[in-house]
Every structure is written in C-alpha cells, then in structure tokens.
Amino acid sequence: MATRVRPSSKRCAVIGGSGFLGRHLVERLVDRGYTVSVFDIRQAYELPGVTFHLGDLCDKQALLSALKEVSVVFHCASPAPGSDDRSLFQRVNVDGTRTVIQACLEAGVQKLVLTSSASVVFEGTDIKNGKEDLPYAKKPIDYYTATKIQQEKLVLEACSKEKGFLTVAIRPHGIFGPRDPQLVPILVDSARRGKMKFIIGDGSNLVDFTYVENVVHGHILAAEHLKADSPLCAQAYHITNDEPVRFWDFMSQVLVGLGYSAPRLHLPYALVYGLSLLLWLITLVLRPLVQIKPTFTPMRVALAGTHHYYSCARAKQDLGYRPPVSLQEAITRTVESYPHLRQGA
Numbered sequence: 001m002a003t004r005v006r007p008s009s010k011r012c013a014v015i016g017g018s019g020f021l022g023r024h025l026v027e028r029l030v031d032r033g034y035t036v037s038v039f040d041i042r043q044a045y046e047l048p049g050v051t052f053h054l055g056d057l058c059d060k061q062a063l064l065s066a067l068k069e070v071s072v073v074f075h076c077a078s079p080a081p082g083s084d085d086r087s088l089f090q091r092v093n094v095d096g097t098r099t100v101i102q103a104c105l106e107a108g109v110q111k112l113v114l115t116s117s118a119s120v121v122f123e124g125t126d127i128k129n130g131k132e133d134l135p136y137a138k139k140p141i142d143y144y145t146a147t148k149i150q151q152e153k154l155v156l157e158a159c160s161k162e163k164g165f166l167t168v169a170i171r172p173h174g175i176f177g178p179r180d181p182q183l184v185p186i187l188v189d190s191a192r193r194g195k196m197k198f199i200i201g202d203g204s205n206l207v208d209f210t211y212v213e214n215v216v217h218g219h220i221l222a223a224e225h226l227k228a229d230s231p232l233c234a235q236a237y238h239i240t241n242d243e244p245v246r247f248w249d250f251m252s253q254v255l256v257g258l259g260y261s262a263p264r265l266h267l268p269y270a271l272v273y274g275l276s277l278l279l280w281l282i283t284l285v286l287r288p289l290v291q292i293k294p295t296f297t298p299m300r301v302a303l304a305g306t307h308h309y310y311s312c313a314r315a316k317q318d319l320g321y322r323p324p325v326s327l328q329e330a331i332t333r334t335v336e337s338y339p340h341l342r343q344g345a
C-alpha cells in the first residue's frame with residue numbers, strides 16, 4: 001500500500017496565482033520561505049522557485065497533479081468581475097470551487113484559504129462599518145456577487161475537523177496597487193474619454209480601498225493561524241486598510257497624481273443609477289446585434305455613490321491583523337507604479 005507523504009506546512013498552492021492578487025501573494029510567500037505551486041489557466045510571469053501548472057480549476061485531474069504534497073491551498077481565481085457571462089461565473093466560481101474542495105480532500109490538503117469579497121453582503125445600499133455577521137445579499141447586484149456568495153458558503157461548509165480539512169474565507173474590499181488591471185486602468189480610460197468630470201451624489205460617501213500587500217498579509221496570517229482549535233475554522237474575515245475614505249477623494253487623488261483633473265460637477269445619484277439601469281437593459285436587448293460595454297454600469301454607479309466600508313475588528317482580534325501599509329503610502333506607491341498611464345504618456 002502506498003504511504004502518503006505528510007505535506008510540509010510550507011508547501012502551498014495558489015489557484016489564480018497568475019492574477020493581480022495571486023501574483024502579489026506568490027511573491028510574498030516565496031519571501032517567507034514557502035515552496036509555491038501556481039495553478040492558473042495562464043502563466044503571466046516566471047519566478048525562481050515557483051512551479052506553474054496550467055489548467056482549468058474545473059478539471060479535477062489537472063488540480064490533483066498540482067496539489068501533490070501541498071498542505072495549504074489559496075484559492076484566488078475568478079472570472080473578471082466586469083464580465084456579464086452568467087454561465088462562466090457559475091462554472092468557475094461555483095462548480096469549479098466544488099471541484100477545488102474535492103481535489104483538496106483527495107490530495108490530503110490540510111487548509112484552504114478562499115479569497116471571497118466583502119461584496120457578498122452588498123446590495124447597492126449603504127453599509128457603514130459592516131461586520132461579518134451581516135446577512136449575505138438577498139438580491140446580489142450582479143452574477144459575480146451572486147456566485148461569490150455561493151462560493152464562500154461552499155468553502156466554509158466544507159470545513160471539517162474530523163477530516164483534518166480546515167477552511168477560512170478572506171473578504172477584501174476594493175483591492176488596489178501595482179499591476180491591478182481594473183481600478184486604475186478603468187479610471188484612467190474613463191478620464192481619457194472625458195467621462196470623469198462628474199461626482200455621483202454629494203461626494204461624502206465613505207468606502208474601503210485596500211492596498212494589495214495588506215490583503216496578502218491578511219491571507220498569510222489566516223493560513224498560519226488556521227488550526228483545529230482556533231476560532232478561524234469556517235469563518236469569514238474582512239481585510240481592509242482600516243481607513244475608510246471618501247470614494248471621490250480617493251478617485252481624485254489617483255487622477256490628480258497621474259496628471260488628470262479631479263471630477264467637480266455633481267450629478268444626483270438616483271438619476272445616474274436610473275440611467276445606468278436603462279443603458280444596461282438596452283445593451284441586453286441589442287446584444288445579438290451589437291456588443292456595447294458601458295462605463296457606468298449599475299454596479300459601478302452603486303459602488304461610487306453609496307457608503308460601503310467594513311469593520312476588520314474580527315481580523316484584528318483573531319489574526320492579530322494590522323494593515324502594514326497606510327492608505328497615503330499605498331496611493332503614492334500605486335500612482336508611481338503606472339508611469340505609462342500618466343496624462344500625455
């Protein structure tokens with residue numbers, strides 16, 4: 001009978017390790033002495049000591065070969081949130097996560113750390129200092145959010161001390177930093193097309209934007225504190241910068257830092273939200289004839305015009321989490337990392 005080699009606790013796999021968050025996580029894990037395997041549908045870089053396994057997380061056999069002798073799995077793969085491909089979200093975030101859990105159990109993985117999202121409780125209305133015990137959104141604002149909810153439930157329900165398989169979910173919010181393909185690039189693209197002149201609402205809404213290295217720190221703390229006798233088992237943790245900021249001040253700082261003008265003119269939130277819904281309906285109707293990608297989607301307008309910031313008190317208490325990089329420092333580093341997106345570049 002074959003004996004299963006007990007995996008080293010410093011051997012881990014990052015599913016989605018070619019992505020924005022995944023790559024930052026891989027780099028930090030390597031710095032901390034972990035042996036890292038990346039599992040992704042694409043290879044975006046090379047790093048000494050990191051092994052890449054190319055495959056789709058819906059393919060259990062492909063996953064199994066990447067999880068050999070791995071003790072900790074970080075699952076941070078997802079289709080891009082801006083996509084409106086409902087079946088892709090269902091296949092990857094829900095069915096694929098079931099496959100990830102199954103593969104972890106078969107491979108003898110001991111810990112699974114899921115990158116969830118604070119948006120699992122967001123329904124498009126204000127959340128102020130939201131705690132983890134807020135109920136999941138009953139009417140999720142898009143397919144991305146709906147499937148992130150199902151994904152988180154699957155992972156937390158799979159936690160089993162009897163099976164020696166422990167799970168935890170990290171809920172970051174508004175991740176930004178160097179190499180982010182979303183927030184700064186979309187913002188700059190909108191500015192270049194003259195669409196960042198307006199503030200949606202009165203501009204006083206507070207939001208969490210979280211520096212990527214702080215999110216990585218939260219993930220590693222969670223992996224290292226997750227033990228059978230710890231309070232982490234089957235729990236979700238908000239990881240934020242713990243410095244809520246006015247949405248439009250944050251956007252203005254990034255825009256001005258890159259040489260663009262800050263938005264100044266105010267538009268009523270209800271008007272812009274209504275228009276974004278109408279535009280979304282029109283794009284749905286016209287989809288067989290023409291593909292339109294609106295800048296102001298209902299999700300983006302809701303995020304731009306409401307309060308949504310979260311308490312990370314639970315992470316402070318159970319993980320000893322403190323954000324290592326302040327918001328100001330994070331904005332400076334981020335702006336400096338995008339010389340190609342500066343005005344006139």
Ligand SMILES: NC(=O)c1ccc[n+]([C@@H]2O[C@H](COP(=O)([O-])OP(=O)(O)OC[C@H]3O[C@@H](n4cnc5c(N)ncnc54)[C@H](O)[C@@H]3O)[C@@H](O)[C@H]2O)c1
Pocket residue numbers: 015016017018019020021022039040041042055056057058075076077078079080092096115116117118148171172173174175176181182
């Ligand atoms: N970016 C944010 O603001 C934010 C905030 C909260 C939570 N999250 C979550 O963090 C995680 C990482 O987000 P990101 O911003 O780094 O996204 P990203 O798009 O940069 O990275 C996702 C990675 O997953 C991979 N992937 C997608 N489908 C796959 C599949 N079927 N099989 C294997 N790999 C697959 C992609 O190739 C990509 O490398 C996601 O789970 C996302 O839901 C992101």
Ligand SMILES: CC(C)CCC[C@@H](C)[C@H]1CC[C@H]2C3=C(CC[C@]12C)[C@@]1(C)CC[C@H](O)[C@@H](C(=O)O)[C@@H]1CC3
Pocket residue numbers: 081116117118119120172173174175182183186187190295296299300301303304
């Ligand atoms: C056109 C402007 C009104 C807005 C331009 C900036 C937006 C592209 C970003 C502002 C807030 C961002 C955000 C996300 C995507 C990019 C923005 C809309 C997420 C929806 C990405 C997915 C995450 O899970 C969400 C989270 O809970 O952290 C993000 C929320 C903030």
